[in-house]
Each structure stands twice: as structure tokens, then as C-alpha cells.
Amino acid sequence: MKQVYICHDTVTGIYSALYDAWKESRNREAGIELRGKTQQQLFCEYRIVEECEKKVPAVQRMIKRYMGYNTYWDFYLAILSDDNEKGDAVFRTMQEARRIADSTRIMDHLGCPAVAKVFELSRRVSNEAHIYKEVIRFRELENGVLFSEISPRTKILACIAEHFADRFPLENWMIYDKTHKAFLAHRAGAECRLICGEELNKESASRISANQKEYEELWKAFFESIAVKERENPKLQRTHLPKRYRREMTEFS
Amino acid sequence: MDCIQTEMTLYEKLQILSDAAKYDVACTSSGVDRRGDGNGMGNCSRAGICHSFSADGRCISLLKILFTNECIYDCKYCVNRSSNDVVRTSFTPDDICTLTMEFYRRNYIEGLFLSSGILKSPDYTMELLYVTLYKLRHVYNFQGYIHVKAIPGADTRLIRLTGFLADRMSVNVELPTAEGLRRLAPHKSRKNILTPMRFVQDGMRQNREEITLYRNAPRFVPAGQSTQMIIGATQDTDYHILSTAEALYKKFDLKRVFYSAFVPVNRDSVFPAVSHDGPPLLREHRLYQADWLLRFYHFExxxxxxxxxxxxxxxxxxxxxxxxxxxxxxxVEINRAEYRMLLRVPGIGCKSASRIVKARRMGNLQFDDLRKIGVVLKRALYFITCSGKMMCPTKIEEDYITRNLLNTKERIPEGAGSLNYRQLTLFDDMDPEKARLTFQ
Known part of the structure; x- marks a missing residue:
């Protein structure tokens, strides 16, 4: 009978499920499904995974050791995506890796549907992370904190942390992911922190600093005057910058 | 109206000086990878980052401004020529520094693009640019991207000092021929433009040697230099323009040559009759396509x-x-042709070509594999074979292929093997014989 492991849609959850699945059913058919998003099937045995922090580094270490760092990174990105079958795809990719001679090259075997899926998910997440590196707009709050709200489809906060920490090491800044209710917070001179499950205090997030308005106006003026009127081309603009990103951008508000 | 000009606000200055800079095309922030040192603000990534796209669809990556729009020159194509009556203004170095820093920390921009009209003399202007960059780098500790113009005719010592602060430098050749330049920009000369370009090239070469010797030697123009040409302001042909670009790439090691479709901002009898369909955008597009062929596809x-x-x-x-x-x-036989030849097939780009070369080591490639690899089959199918077979019967004839490429809106002709499916509808003529043909 097929064993299905059920876990929460978190990094810890999925790695714990991978841990259990790998330990017990690596030689047979098994699946990983997300809690609340399962589809009951016949001839399956369902089990809820016991999630714990210890299981995460164990699986990660094994992936890095046998499948290489690049594969590990692809898996990690795929797990951050918004797809319901991501755990399944990663697990089946791991199974596939045992069958080939050089497991570190597993991500080249795009002929295998599970590998192709992981590849696609990983690309989707890293592409979205790259777009948000471009379109995130900070506003300065009264207390000098740079604050930004975004609504990405995948959990990209972890992927952009390093970029912004390197870019603004001496600033206090914070990015709020509205879709997943998570914060990325950085204190001047310290490491980034990812905080999940906290609510945004809308009132204090709207108290902007004295000259924030001025710089917004300056930026909008620049944005207007830099376009060449004779070359206007809204379609091209839309291809490069789809409308869903514009909601949170200063120059389009 | 005569009135004494009062001090302008930063808002007005920015409006005027960004409006004056918008005809400069280069807005790339690529070519250099640099991590922040932890004591200031900013970093650079090699691929470059676009932060927004303006209404004309061009990317906004850098804060593109002029230092001043006052100019002693009278170039026929330029809004800021000395004979035009426009509002003149200048930033101060501090204006530019605060604008750059405040925009940068809100993640609006990737860095600064600083150009300028010629105020008083080339040397004087270059010095102002240097002062601005110095402040930005050493007082404000800015480590993001800086693209600065080298002013033709300025002292090479100034250009050298500025080059150590900037990531990319550019001098605009403006027009593809020296003759055109003489006619439209009487105060500029080919020689004057090429001198700083050569100087920067030599500086970069020398700097590379320094870096191999001393790892921490300061970097001189690490992202290379670029230039720009105006398209359609003179009667020059595409051949002239492309040959000039090629010469620039070969002789001056330029990173990029940009082409800018001429937008007539001044009325002047020297320009060719201006058509009413706006700037020659398609021509510009074709030139960029050819430019890519020169740089990445080994064409001449x-x-x-x-x-x-x-x-x-x-x-x-x-x-x-x-x-x-x-x-x-x-x-061309996909499974055997060499890489350089694959690059020359329409519909195959650099990425697909190198993927083909890698993938065919594993086994023979079929048309289905090519599609997965990313080859644009609707264009490539007339020019390739897989294991000796073409995708569908075609004639290797110029007229036939041209007609097909144009007429079918670049779709794969029907009956091109198994790759072409058609959605069945209830009202299709259900002749079993026909249906079988479609699904073959």
C-alpha cells in the first residue's frame, strides 16, 4: 500500500516529511502531501508527520553530501514554491537519484518528470525572487526604519535576504510578505531575521517620516520625465513589468 | 519675459535635468560584481538590475541626469544646444549625492548615470563630475553602480581620476561618420571624441596588469566603456553604422554600442525630411539585432x-x-554541425546551440528534443536536418522560404510531423481518413 506523509507547508514540515519518507519508504512508492491540501485516494495509508527541527539538517546534510550543493539549492527553492506537489516531486527526484550512476548530476535528468518538476519550481521561485529584488520599494517610517510590503506568490523572503543585507548593512529595514504573513527584519549591523506568524501593525506602518513624501514626489517626477513621449509603448512596458507588481510600487500608486 | 531667476527647488531641477538626459540610451547597470564592504551602502551584480520600466518600455536602472544643461556647444540635434532658449539649471554635487542616496536606499535605483552639458569648458565640467563622484564614493560611502560620461576635450588626468571612481565610462561618438559630425556638431570632432576613448581603453588594459600583480589595486572602469550613435539624423546607411560599430568593438574594446533612434527636438534644415511615423524604431531594432550578431554570433x-x-x-x-x-x-545537420555553424542557423541562439552540443553527446537529437532545448522551430525548420531528415518537406529556395517565413506568421506549416496537433471540435468534418491524417 502506498504510504502518504502529511505535513505543514513549511520548510521544517517538508524536510521532516522527507526525513520520515526516506527512512521508511525509500524503496517503494510513497508520497508527501500538504496538510489541508490533500486529496484522499484509495489504497493509500495516510500518516501525519511529526515535525521537528532536528530532522531538517539531517536531510539537508544528506542531500548536500550525495547530490551536491547545487541540487540542494534547487530542492530548497522548490520547497519555497506555491505548488501542492512540491514535496512529492522532491522525494521522487531523490529516489531517481539513487538509480543513476552519478547522483550529483540528477538535475540534468530532465527526462524524468519529477526532476523536470523540481527544476521548474526552483526556476519559478528564483525568478520571482529576482523580480522582487528589482521592484521592492521601501518607505521610510518615522523611526527611520525602511519598510516595504509585498505580495509574492512564493516564499521568496529567504532568497532576497542576503542581497538586501549586503546592500543596506547600516540600515534598519523590514519587508512584510502579505501573502504568507512573514517578516524579514534587519537591524543595522546585525543579521537578517525571518519572522513568521506575526501580524502587521498597520497603524505604525503608515506613520512615514517627514521627508518620505518629498522623495516619493521626486521619484515620480523623475519617472514621468525620463520617458520619451515619441516612443511611448505601454505594451512593451507591460511585458517587462506585469501589472501585478505595480500595486506596491511607488511610481504607479 | 525678463525676470531674475530665483533659486530653483530640487524638484524643478530634477525635472529639467532628467528630461534633458532622457535621450541618452544607456541605462545598464551590468558588468561588475561587487559586494558591499559593510561600512556604507550598495553593491553591484554582474547581470545588472532593472528597477522599473518607463512608459516607453525602456528600463530604468540608474538615476539618469545631467549635471547641468548649460552648454557652450551648439549641436544641431540636441535640446540643450546653446542657441536654444530653454530653462537652464545645474545641480550641486550635494544635490546629486542626496538624491542618489535617498533613491538608492528606497530601492528605486541601482546607481547613478551622470552626464552633463559643457559648462564653461570641458575641463571645468569634468572637474565638477569628478567632485560629485568623489563625494558620493568617499563622503557618502556609496558602493552602488556609477556610469559617468567622459567629456571630450577634458584633461586626461581628470578622466583618469574619475575612472577610478566610476564603474562604467562612456563617450558618445554621436554620428557614424566624421562628415556627419562636422555638419551636425560643429564644435565636436572625431579626434576629440576618440582620444578619451583610447585613453580609457589603455587605462583599463594597464589596470588589468596591476590587478594581477596586486589583488587590491583600485579598479579602473571595471564595467568597461560604451558609446552611443544617433540613428536617422543623417543620410548614413545601416552599413555605415554597423561598420563603425564593428570598428569600435574591435579597436576600442567597447562593451556596448547603443543606437538611439533620432527624435527631432529642434527644427533645422540640415536634417533629412522627417517622416511622420515617429522615430525610426524598427531600424534601431534591426541594428540592435545585428549588433548582437557581431558580439555573440561571430558575424562580421x-x-x-x-x-x-x-x-x-x-x-x-x-x-x-x-x-x-x-x-x-x-x-545543417544538427547532430554533426560545429558550434559556430549552429549559431548561424535562424531560430538557434547561443543557449540552444550550446545545449545542442552538450545534449548530442548523449545520443541522436530529434526535432522533439530541439523544441525542449528551446530552438524556435518555426524559423529553424527550413535550415536544419535531424539524422538526415527535414522536419517537413520544404524546398531549399529563397523565394519559397521567404514566403513561408512571412506568410504563415511564422507558424509551423501543417503536416509537419507529430509536433503539430490540432484541437478537434464537434463540428469538424469527421472524415475518419482525414482525422487520421491530422493525428499522424
Whole structure:
């Protein structure tokens, strides 16, 4: 009978499920499904995974050791995506890796549907992370904190942390992911922190600093005057910058 | 109206000086990877980052401004020429520094693009640019991207000092021929423009040696230099323009040559009759396509155009045109052709070509594999074979292929093997014989 492991849609959850699945059913058919998003099937045995922090580094270490760092990174990105079958795809990719001679090259075997899926998910997440590196707009709050709200489809906060920490090491800044209710917070001179499950205090997030308005106006003026009127081309603009990103951008508000 | 000009606000200055800078095309922030040192603000990534796209669809990556729009020169094509009556203003170095820093920390921009009109003299202007960059780098500790113009005619010592602060430098050649330059920009000369370009090139070469010796030697223009040409302000042909670009790439190691479709901002009798369809955007597009062929596909200008055919085809891209003129080289066998030849097939780009070379080591490639690899089959199918077979029966004939490439809106012709499915509907003529044909 097929064993299905059920876990929460978190990094810890999925790695714990991978841990259990790998330990017990690596030689047979098994699946990983997300809690609340399962589809009951016949001839399956369902089990809820016991999630714990210890299981995460164990699986990660094994992936890095046998499948290489690049594969590990692809898996990690795929797990951050918004797809319901991501755990399944990663697990089946791991199974596939045992069958080939050089497991570190597993991500080249795009002929295998599970590998192709992981590849696609990983690309989707890293592409979205790259777009948000471009379109995130900070506003300065009264207390000098740079604050930004975004609504990405995948959990990209972890992927952009390093970029912004390197870019603004001496600033206090914070990015709020509205879709997943998570914060990325950085204190001047310290490491980034990812905080999940906290609510945004809308009132204090709207108290902007004295000259924030001025710089917004300056930026909008620049944005207007830099376009060449004779070359206007809204379609091209839309291809490069789809409308869903514009909601949170200063120059389009 | 005579009135004494009062001090302008930063808002007005920014409006005027960004409006004056918008005809400069280069807005790339690529070519250099640099991590922040932890004591300031900013970093750079090699691929470059675009932060927004303006209404004309061009990317906004850098804060593109002029230092001043006052200018002693009178170039016919320029809004800021001395004989135009426009509001003149200048930033102060501090204005620019605060604007850059405040925009940068809100993640609006990737860095600064600083150009300028010629105030008093080239040396004076270059010095102002240097002062601004110095402040930005050493007082404000800015480590993001800086693109600065080298002013033709300025002292080389100033250019050298500025080069150590900037990531990319550029001098605009403006027009493809020296003759055109003489006519439209009477105060500029070819020699004056090429001198700083050569100087920067030599500086970069020397700097590379320094860096191999001393790892921490300061970097001189690490992202290379670029230039820009105006398209359509003179009667020069595409062949002239492309040959000039090729010469610049070969002799001056430029990173990029940008082409800018001429937007007539001044009325002047020297310009060719201005058409009413706006700036020559398609021509600009074709030139960029050809520019890519020069830089990444190992083409030469003389292969794409010649004295007899000096302009690009408006209907077909330069690579297709070249292939149609050299049908004796086609079809190419995908499983055997060398990399350079694969690059020359329409519909195969650099990425697909290198993927093909890698993938065919594992086994013979079929048309289905090519599609997965990313080859644009609707264009490539006339020029390739897989294991000796073409995708569908075609004639290797210039007229036939041209017609197909244009008429079918570049779709794969029906009956091209198993790759072509058609959605069945209830009202289809359900002749079993026919249906079988469609699904073959």
C-alpha cells in the first residue's frame, strides 16, 4: 500500500516529511502531501508527520553530501514554491537519484518528470525572487526604519535576504510578505531575521517620516520625465513589468 | 519675459535635468560584481538590475541626469544646444549625492548615470563630475553602480581620476561618420571624441596588469566603456553604422554600442525630411539585432550588409536575411554541425546551440528534443536536418522560404510531423481518413 506523509507547508514540515519518507519508504512508492491540501485516494495509508527541527539538517546534510550543493539549492527553492506537489516531486527526484550512476548530476535528468518538476519550481521561485529584488520599494517610517510590503506568490523572503543585507548593512529595514504573513527584519549591523506568524501593525506602518513624501514626489517626477513621449509603448512596458507588481510600487500608486 | 531667476527647488531641477538626459540610451547597470564592504551602502551584480520600466518600455536602472544643461556647444540635434532658449539649471554635487542616496536606499535605483552639458569648458565640467563622484564614493560611502560620461576635450588626468571612481565610462561618438559630425556638431570632432576613448581603453588594459600583480589595486572602469550613435539624423546607411560599430568593438574594446533612434527636438534644415511615423524604431531594432550578431554570433558587418545592399530588410531579421542569401550552406545537420555553424542557423541562439552540443553527446537529437532545448522551430525548420531528415518537406529556395517565413506568421506549416496537433471540435468534418491524417 502506498504510504502518504502529511505535513505543514513549511520548510521544517517538508524536510521532516522527507526525513520520515526516506527512512521508511525509500524503496517503494510513497508520497508527501500538504496538510489541508490533500486529496484522499484509495489504497493509500495516510500518516501525519511529526515535525521537528532536528530532522531538517539531517536531510539537508544528506542531500548536500550525495547530490551536491547545487541540487540542494534547487530542492530548497522548490520547497519555497506555491505548488501542492512540491514535496512529492522532491522525494521522487531523490529516489531517481539513487538509480543513476552519478547522483550529483540528477538535475540534468530532465527526462524524468519529477526532476523536470523540481527544476521548474526552483526556476519559478528564483525568478520571482529576482523580480522582487528589482521592484521592492521601501518607505521610510518615522523611526527611520525602511519598510516595504509585498505580495509574492512564493516564499521568496529567504532568497532576497542576503542581497538586501549586503546592500543596506547600516540600515534598519523590514519587508512584510502579505501573502504568507512573514517578516524579514534587519537591524543595522546585525543579521537578517525571518519572522513568521506575526501580524502587521498597520497603524505604525503608515506613520512615514517627514521627508518620505518629498522623495516619493521626486521619484515620480523623475519617472514621468525620463520617458520619451515619441516612443511611448505601454505594451512593451507591460511585458517587462506585469501589472501585478505595480500595486506596491511607488511610481504607479 | 525678463525676470531674475530665483533659486530653483530640487524638484524643478530634477525635472529639467532628467528630461534633458532622457535621450541618452544607456541605462545598464551590468558588468561588475561587487559586494558591499559593510561600512556604507550598495553593491553591484554582474547581470545588472532593472528597477522599473518607463512608459516607453525602456528600463530604468540608474538615476539618469545631467549635471547641468548649460552648454557652450551648439549641436544641431540636441535640446540643450546653446542657441536654444530653454530653462537652464545645474545641480550641486550635494544635490546629486542626496538624491542618489535617498533613491538608492528606497530601492528605486541601482546607481547613478551622470552626464552633463559643457559648462564653461570641458575641463571645468569634468572637474565638477569628478567632485560629485568623489563625494558620493568617499563622503557618502556609496558602493552602488556609477556610469559617468567622459567629456571630450577634458584633461586626461581628470578622466583618469574619475575612472577610478566610476564603474562604467562612456563617450558618445554621436554620428557614424566624421562628415556627419562636422555638419551636425560643429564644435565636436572625431579626434576629440576618440582620444578619451583610447585613453580609457589603455587605462583599463594597464589596470588589468596591476590587478594581477596586486589583488587590491583600485579598479579602473571595471564595467568597461560604451558609446552611443544617433540613428536617422543623417543620410548614413545601416552599413555605415554597423561598420563603425564593428570598428569600435574591435579597436576600442567597447562593451556596448547603443543606437538611439533620432527624435527631432529642434527644427533645422540640415536634417533629412522627417517622416511622420515617429522615430525610426524598427531600424534601431534591426541594428540592435545585428549588433548582437557581431558580439555573440561571430558575424562580421560585411557579411550582413554591403555597398549594394546597405540597409536592413524591414520584414526579416538580419540573421534570416543572411541565411537566405547563403542557402548553399543549408540544411545543417544538427547532430554533426560545429558550434559556430549552429549559431548561424535562424531560430538557434547561443543557449540552444550550446545545449545542442552538450545534449548530442548523449545520443541522436530529434526535432522533439530541439523544441525542449528551446530552438524556435518555426524559423529553424527550413535550415536544419535531424539524422538526415527535414522536419517537413520544404524546398531549399529563397523565394519559397521567404514566403513561408512571412506568410504563415511564422507558424509551423501543417503536416509537419507529430509536433503539430490540432484541437478537434464537434463540428469538424469527421472524415475518419482525414482525422487520421491530422493525428499522424
Amino acid at each position: 558587418a560585411a557579411e550582413l550588409l554591403d555597398e549594394k545592399n546597405p540597409n536592413f530588410n524591414i520584414f526579416l531579421d538580419p540573421k534570416c536575411c543572411w541565411a537566405l542569401k547563403h542557402l548553399e550552406l543549408f540544411p
